[in-house]
Amino acid sequence: MSTTSAGLEFHDVTVAYGRRPVLWNVDLTVPGACLFGIIGPNGAGKSTLLKAALGLVPLAGGEVRILGAPLEQVRSRVGYVPQRESVDWDFPVTVTDVVLMGTYARLGWLRRPGPRERSLAAECLDRVGLADVADRQIGRLSGGQQQRVFLARALAQQADVYFLDEPMAGVDARSQERIFRVLSDLRAEGRLVVIVHHDLRSVAEWFDAVALIDMRLVATGPVAEVLTPENLRRTYAGRLDVLDEIGRAVAEGGRTP
Amino acid sequence: MxxxxxxxxxxxxxxxxxxxxxxxxxxxxxxxxxxxxxxxxxxxxxxxxxxxxxxxxxxxxxxxxxxxxxxxxxxxxxxxxxxxxxxxxxxxxxxxxxxxxxxxxxxxxxxxxxxxxxxxxxxxxxxxxxxxxxxxxxxxxxxxxxxxxxxxxxxxxxxxxxxxxxxxxxxxxxxxxxxxxxxxxxxxxxxxxxxxxxxxxxxxxxxxxxxxxxxxxxxxxxxxxxxxxxxxxxxxxxxxxxxxxxxxxxxxxxxxxxxxxxxxxxxxxxxxxxxxxxxxxxxxxRRGGLARWLRARRTVAAWAEGRLLEVALRLEVQGPFTREQLLAKAPGAAADSAFKRLVRSAAIEPVVTRAGTHAWRLAVWGRELAAERSRRLAAWTEVLEAAREDARGHLTIDVPSPEAILGAARMKAIRESAAAARSASGPA
CATH class of the missing domain: 1.10.3470.10 (ABC transporter involved in vitamin B12 uptake, BtuC)
Structure with a gap:
């Protein structure tokens, strides 16, 4: 990965649904190789920010650059974990089938996954601890297992920048730790991992840097500098009672990368 | 046609x-x-x-x-x-x-x-x-x-x-x-x-x-x-x-x-x-209506039988028990027919008492069945506490052996982490 260009840049990004802006004037630069959290209350536009980076929603203004280039030029280096609710889990495919979908973009039109893709899929399933359910229909998994199937599929994309939309939603503590470990490994391998996240408590433990957003960017930077009581109040506008407490805990015990 | x-x-x-x-x-x-x-x-x-x-x-x-x-x-x-x-x-x-x-x-x-x-x-x-x-x-x-x-x-x-x-x-x-x-x-x-x-x-x-x-x-x-x-x-x-x-x-x-x-x-x-x-x-x-109905029925039946055996094991400590005592401790719509099945399969056997009342006790293999089920449930409880995802992903109502499903090595790891958690949270 080039050291001169940032991993991910938003320049003056505005997204609107109809006439209502959901995100405005977001200027945000994420350095390479880190675990980066996008934090904010429900309806703050966290997922929209991710979708804007992936070209899944049209920009009303501004531009996004990934690894210093427009998305079209680096799409093959971008991995994605959508929200779990975005698909029908009764769909007739197995766990392995879904993970293999991560190799489809590289395969291109018409070519089918072969032994190389199958062994990659098996390896990715092993990394997230799902080797024993590889042949199961995806509906016959627990919520945390389904979330890890999506993570394995993203691993099979072999990307340099990963976008994850609420990967911890409905996931128990142990699965959460397992997912965070895999993500930390990705960072150690020099990749950038951008996570939409809502649980403030785990932020200080795992993330290097965060952006607090609520329709606009409130603050961004290393966790300890950003999660101050003042910033949290401006983001959540009094929607959380425990804000000060968490802010103080973060300021005292948070990691500084 | x-x-x-x-x-x-x-x-x-x-x-x-x-x-x-x-x-x-x-x-x-x-x-x-x-x-x-x-x-x-x-x-x-x-x-x-x-x-x-x-x-x-x-x-x-x-x-x-x-x-x-x-x-x-x-x-x-x-x-x-x-x-x-x-x-x-x-x-x-x-x-x-x-x-x-x-x-x-x-x-x-x-x-x-x-x-x-x-x-x-x-x-x-x-x-x-x-x-x-x-x-x-x-x-x-x-x-x-x-x-x-x-x-x-x-x-x-x-x-x-x-x-x-x-x-x-x-x-x-x-x-x-x-x-x-x-x-x-x-x-x-x-x-x-x-x-x-x-x-x-x-x-x-x-x-x-x-x-x-x-x-x-x-x-x-x-x-x-x-x-x-x-x-x-x-x-x-x-x-x-x-x-x-x-x-x-x-x-x-x-x-x-x-x-x-x-x-x-x-x-x-x-x-x-x-x-x-x-x-x-x-x-x-699996997906058919009949299969679903049978599965639902079997689920209820298996659980009721298991519960009766479990309660019987506890009651038996004080000697033979009556049917009413047993059903009172393990109530449910399926309990009555479950009791009949246990009697028919001779997991529970009658005891002749002096007063001529009907009392029951566990047969040898019924006792083994009950003990094994209790052991498995206890083990699953451990799994649930130490590795919730595993329990939620694998535990079914017929209470399978966790060792058979998760593997002995995984169970050992779970037991150790549960023990570590207990000693960490226990009194110093």
Whole structure:
């Protein structure tokens, strides 16, 4: 990965649904190789920010650059974990089938996954601890297992920048730790991992840097500098009672990368 | 039943003429292709859009008939049908994009308007007694008797072409049908693939017109995939299976209608398809209604038996127990019959007391059963506390052995981490 260009840049990004802006004037630069959290209350536009980076929603203004280039030029280096609710889990495919979908973009039109893709899929399933359910229909998994199937599929994309939309939603503590470990490994391998996240408590433990957003960017930077009581109040506008407490805990015990 | 009717139609020793055979083969491939193509319409939840397209075909048939100067040329009429079917789909897309009408309302509107226009046009044509218009109403409910071998060959060829396209782009279609967001994010032209799949459905609806008619052809596209889904959890199996069900439905419909004069094919095809569907909904393993009902019953029964054994093990410490004592500690609708089964299988045996009252105790193997179940439940509780995901993913109500499912090594690790957690949270 080039050291001169940032991993991910938003320049003056505005997204609107109809006439209502959901995100405005977001200027945000994420350095390479880190675990980066996008934090904010429900309806703050966290997922929209991710979708804007992936070209899944049209920009009303501004531009996004990934690894210093427009998305079209680096799409093959971008991995994605959508929200779990975005698909029908009764769909007739197995766990392995879904993970293999991560190799489809590289395969291109018409070519089918072969032994190389199958062994990659098996390896990715092993990394997230799902080797024993590889042949199961995806509906016959627990919520945390389904979330890890999506993570394995993203691993099979072999990307340099990963976008994850609420990967911890409905996931128990142990699965959460397992997912965070895999993500930390990705960072150690020099990749950038951008996570939409809502649980403030785990932020200080795992993330290097965060952006607090609520329709606009409130603050961004290393966790300890950003999660101050003042910033949290401006983001959540009094929607959380425990804000000060968490802010103080973060300021005292948070990691500084 | 189908065979009996076929016997009526084709008396023994009678060899069907070339034309009949070609028409049968053509209709068989239409049924097969409709089932295959329909799978993605069903999986992508676009079945109703196909229905709107089907109802719009009549308008195209009428327009093509007028444009062609009253010729009853099948390729021309089907060409007209395809153009209005695609126009209807286009109208759906545009209504969805530029107005705030919901999908189901938009579908109902397009279906109603285009069908109304089609019926009006066809009635007008037939009221004027334009020569050659007599057979047009056959497109309403389907009628294969008038098909020539040449017509059937065209239908068959189109069907095989659509099947080939679906098979060729199976990977892409499955990806887009399952997770369009992910597909778009990794650079696939999702809208293009989506439209291509819908157009294939429109083509199949048109090709299926002679067999099933505008009103019922959607059933030929939708019912076989739903039937096939009952039997398999894999797209790769679902497609050919749906094709097979479609083929059987189409052929039996055509066979029956050829035996009865003036009987339209469409309703018969749909009846055949729905017989297959009903059977599948009832008896398919795992997804079928019967299997689900039995599973639910067995679940309740197994749990009740387990609970009774567990309670019996505790009561037994103070000597033999009565049935009432046992049922009072393990109540439930299934408890009574569970008790009878335990007695019948001799897991619980009667004890003769001096007073002559009925008392019971656990037989040796019943005691082993109860002890093993208690042990397993305790182990699962440990798993639940130390590794919740494993317990939630694997524990079923018949309480399987956690060692057998998770492996001895994993259980050991779980036990150790549970012990570590206990000593960490315990008093210093």
């Amino acid at each position: 189908i065979l009996a009717v076929a016997d009526m139609a084709f008396p023994a020793g009678w060899i069907p003429p070339y034309n009949t055979l070609v028409v049968a083969a053509g209709v068989a491939s239409v049924g097969f292709a409709a089932g295959v193509v329909g799978c993605f319409a069903v999986l992508r939840r676009r079945a109703l859009a196909g229905d709107a397209a089907a109802h719009a075909t009549l308008l195209g048939v009428g327009l093509a008939f007028l444009l062609g100067g009253g010729r009853r040329d099948l390729p021309l009429l089907l060409g007209g049908a395809l153009s209005t079917a695609i126009a209807a789909l286009l109208a759906l897309v545009l209504i969805g994009r530029w107005t705030r009408t919901r999908d189901d309302a938009a579908t109902a509107i397009v279906l109603g308007v285009s069908f109304g226009a089609g019926i009006t046009l066809l009635s007008g044509i037939s009221a004027r007694g334009i020569p050659g218009s007599a057979g047009l109403e056959q497109f309403l409910l389907g009628h294969t008797a008038g098909l020539t071998a040449a017509d059937a060959m065209i239908l068959g060829a189109l069907s095989l072409l659509t099947v080939a396209l679906v098979a060729l782009f199976l990977k892409e279609s499955t990806l887009v049908a399952f997770d369009p967001l992910f597909a778009a994010a990794s650079g696939w032209p999702v809208t293009l693939i989506d439209y291509a799949l819908v157009v294939l459905v429109a083509v199949m609806v048109v090709v299926g017109l002679p067999a099933a008619g505008a009103v019922l052809v959607t059933a030929l596209v939708v019912i076989p995939p739903v039937t096939a889904r009952q039997w398999t959890d894999s797209v790769g199996v679902m497609l050919p299976l749906a094709g097979l069900f479609g083929l059987v439905a189409a052929l039996s419909g055509v066979a029956v209608s050829s035996a009865v004069p003036r009987m339209p094919t469409g309703p018969l095809v749909v009846i055949a398809a729905s017989i297959l569907l009903t059977i599948s909904l009832l008896i398919a393993p």
